[in-house]
Amino acid sequence: MPENNTKAHQRIDSLRAQLHEHNHRYYILDQPEIPDAEYDRLLQELLALETDYPEYFDPNSPSQRVGSPVLDQFATVTHELPMLSLGNVFTEEEALAFDQRLKDRLDDEQEITYVCEPKLDGIAVSILYEKGRFARAATRGDGSQGEDISANVRTIPAVPLSLHNGWPERLEVRGEIFMPLAGFESYNKQALARGEKPFINPRNAAAGSLRQLDSKVTAQRPLDMYCYAIGVISGGPVLTSQFAALQYLASLGFKLNSEVERATGIHGCLAYYQRLQRRRADLGYEIDGVVYKVDDFERQRLLGSISRSPRWASAHKFPAQEEMTQLLAVEFQVGRTGAITPVARLEPVFVGGVTVSNATLHNMDEIERLDVRTGDTVIVRRAGDVIPQVVAVVESRRPAAAETIKPPGKCPVCGSPVSRDEGAAVYRCSGGLVCSAQRKESLKHFASRKAMDIDGLGDKLVEQLVERELVTTPADLYGLTVEQLASLDRMAEKSASNLSEAIQASKQTSLPRFLYALGIREVGEATALSLANEFADLDALLGASVERLEEINDIGPVVAHFVHEFFANPDNLQVIQSLQDAGVCWPTRQAELRSTQAAQPLAGQSVVLTGSLDTMTRDQAAQKLQNLGAKVVASVSGKTSFVVAGEKAGSKLVKAEALGITVLDEAGLLALLDREDS
Numbered sequence: 001m002p003e004n005n006t007k008a009h010q011r012i013d014s015l016r017a018q019l020h021e022h023n024h025r026y027y028i029l030d031q032p033e034i035p036d037a038e039y040d041r042l043l044q045e046l047l048a049l050e051t052d053y054p055e056y057f058d059p060n061s062p063s064q065r066v067g068s069p070v071l072d073q074f075a076t077v078t079h080e081l082p083m084l085s086l087g088n089v090f091t092e093e094e095a096l097a098f099d100q101r102l103k104d105r106l107d108d109e110q111e112i113t114y115v116c117e118p119k120l121d122g123i124a125v126s127i128l129y130e131k132g133r134f135a136r137a138a139t140r141g142d143g144s145q146g147e148d149i150s151a152n153v154r155t156i157p158a159v160p161l162s163l164h165n166g167w168p169e170r171l172e173v174r175g176e177i178f179m180p181l182a183g184f185e186s187y188n189k190q191a192l193a194r195g196e197k198p199f200i201n202p203r204n205a206a207a208g209s210l211r212q213l214d215s216k217v218t219a220q221r222p223l224d225m226y227c228y229a230i231g232v233i234s235g236g237p238v239l240t241s242q243f244a245a246l247q248y249l250a251s252l253g254f255k256l257n258s259e260v261e262r263a264t265g266i267h268g269c270l271a272y273y274q275r276l277q278r279r280r281a282d283l284g285y286e287i288d289g290v291v292y293k294v295d296d297f298e299r300q301r302l303l304g305s306i307s308r309s310p311r312w313a314s315a316h317k318f319p320a321q322e323e324m325t326q327l328l329a330v331e332f333q334v335g336r337t338g339a340i341t342p343v344a345r346l347e348p349v350f351v352g353g354v355t356v357s358n359a360t361l362h363n364m365d366e367i368e369r370l371d372v373r374t375g376d377t378v379i380v381r382r383a384g385d386v387i388p389q390v391v392a393v394v395e396s397r398r399p400a401a402a403e404t405i406k407p408p409g410k411c412p413v414c415g416s417p418v419s420r421d422e423g424a425a426v427y428r429c430s431g432g433l434v435c436s437a438q439r440k441e442s443l444k445h446f447a448s449r450k451a452m453d454i455d456g457l458g459d460k461l462v463e464q465l466v467e468r469e470l471v472t473t474p475a476d477l478y479g480l481t482v483e484q485l486a487s488l489d490r491m492a493e494k495s496a497s498n499l500s501e502a503i504q505a506s507k508q509t510s511l512p513r514f515l516y517a518l519g520i521r522e523v524g525e526a527t528a529l530s531l532a533n534e535f536a537d538l539d540a541l542l543g544a545s546v547e548r549l550e551e552i553n554d555i556g557p558v559v560a561h562f563v564h565e566f567f568a569n570p571d572n573l574q575v576i577q578s579l580q581d582a583g584v585c586w587p588t589r590q591a592e593l594r595s596t597q598a599a600q601p602l603a604g605q606s607v608v609l610t611g612s613l614d615t616m617t618r619d620q621a622a623q624k625l626q627n628l629g630a631k632v633v634a635s636v637s638g639k640t641s642f643v644v645a646g647e648k649a650g651s652k653l654v655k656a657e658a659l660g661i662t663v664l665d666e667a668g669l670l671a672l673l674d675r676e677d678s
């Protein structure tokens with residue numbers, strides 16, 4: 001071999017090793033060591049060398065993450081060990097019965113140690129490594145045979161192509177490929193902007209992305225993976241438990257879910273279920289339950305499997321987030337800014353833990369895109385606290401009498417003409433404060449918690465106040481007497497006087513709250529805060545030109561236009577004047593900032609809580625930390641300021657230690673709270 005070829009080969013190997021390592025630090029440990037630009041430079045150098053020296057092609061090169069040649073079809077793969085599926089339990093009773101069955105079979109009443117894992121709602125895969133190198137990836141298929149999706153899986157950054165030292169001769173890793181929610185939402189937004197069909201849910205998005213014959217398409221999709229089991233293994237260490245197996249996988253460079261915990265007995269598992277269910281909406285990816293696995297491998301072996309499911313594991317499912325129901329009618333609601341939103345009236349259905357009878361259809365474009373018609377059977381989705389949505393139509397169930405839905409010709413509430421926003425899908429009522437719907441919604445917004453925070457002034461009361469013409473603008477709220485309030489339906493004397501006090505108390509507010517409460521189009525909490533920070537007082541803001549507004553960070557031309565337009569309207573200025581005349585006031589921003597900084601010594605710090613505490617619950621600890629300005633987050637990363645580890649802290653503690661992050665025990669936390677509270 002000529003000398004420069006040897007040199008090139010050595011450099012290629014070195015670049016590949018460096019890029020594998022940086023990839024691991026970035027995607028698995030969440031702790032990059034070099035800037036993105038340097039990573040790109042190394043990758044470009046590798047790509048250039050690989051072009052010049054095609055004889056050193058390697059399908060597992062970090063350069064191959066971009067995808068490989070298009071396939072005609074997927075080859076069939078026979079799994080050496082069948083890929084089992086999980087049995088399910090849906091209730092606490094069923095979980096208790098599952099645990100009792102295991103104890104009976106083992107003829108041992110001692111509490112079983114379980115490993116509890118989130119049940120990811122993605123696509124199960126098997127990935128085979130030979131001599132520490134990615135050899136093949138396959139779908140689960142029917143459990144005995146799946147499809148070879150190696151080219152697609154290779155593009156996923158969380159899947160190592162080359163393992164860290166300590167790899168066994170052969171290793172089959174099993175896990176779940178999924179699309180994180182942030183990726184799913186941004187992908188769908190872009191798909192809509194390109195005029196393409198969005199995915200119904202993250203699971204379909206992951207499945208659709210893995211089904212591509214062109215892996216360059218898969219490479220563009222934001223996929224991720226967590227590993228949860230070992231299939232075939234030869235030549236590795238002796239592993240005696242699920243927990244040890246997971247730690248071993250992490251040591252080889254695989255990504256483990258940081259929520260995985262060991263639990264004692266089924267009651268430990270049920271506590272985990274409750275904890276995870278509360279956190280479900282904050283995880284950043286979809287789970288449809290949790291999985292309980294007997295930790296000890298010897299016990300797993302004794303328990304064995306029935307048909308296609310292991311006896312030693314069970315999925316404890318959360319209530320479903322998607323269900324089918326019938327669309328009874330579509331009604332149009334008018335919002336605070338006149339935007340007209342179609343709302344689906346549904347045959348009530350239990351989904352996402354509540355009974356849903358209404359769902360948003362967003363706008364007319366969405367109705368057209370879904371081609372949804374009255375009478376259709378639709379799929380309704382409610383994830384976390386998100387408003388229920390109609391995500392698809394089951395066309396095969398469309399009745400002959402299904403009717404298409406037409407846009408409103410006039411405002412359904414006040415009859416004013418409607419206009420369509422230029423270049424947008426929104427129809428808008430032109431009635432302004434003439435429209436009682438807009439009046440009601442503006443007042444609800446004004447009174448809401450993040451605005452003027454008028455305790456006890458709920459939606460139903462606002463509706464009555466507007467219908468009885470006691471209130472037209474927000475300023476009228478401050479002139480209401482206790483007698484007027486007491487005259488409202490379902491309003492006792494005592495509640496009326498409490499509400500009157502709450503209305504009076506709301507006069508002491510802050511400038512950001514006041515600006516947010518005004519309900520200026522496109523001005524949410526964050527923009528209101530930026531405006532308040534930028535101008536010394538309200539008068540300075542009122543006099544600001546569009547150009548001056550556009551200079552502010554985060555404020556673009558559209559928002560600047562809406563803000564300027566709002567303050568140029570004499571009716572709005574009149575309302576602002578009346579509010580101030582009624583006594584609505586706020587401290588100067590400087591004074592306010594001084595007092596919050598003093599009270600928030602942990603502002604800007606990101607904290608993770610793990611394990612259980614003796615003197616308080618984790619929620620209480622989180623509340624105390626948040627009161628001091630800290631942000632409490634779910635998972636440990638390079639950005640974590642410190643970790644509070646109680647009893648039985650699991651993988652988060654391991655990760656924190658691996659990343660060299662400060663760890664406080666309970667005594668340390670108490671000392672910190674004590675110090676900062678005083």
Ligand code: 9MJ
Binds near residue numbers: 117176291
């Ligand atoms: C999921 N879907 O997250 C298993 N799974 O274990 C976890 N699935 C599984 N484990 C054995 N965490 C068969 C399937």
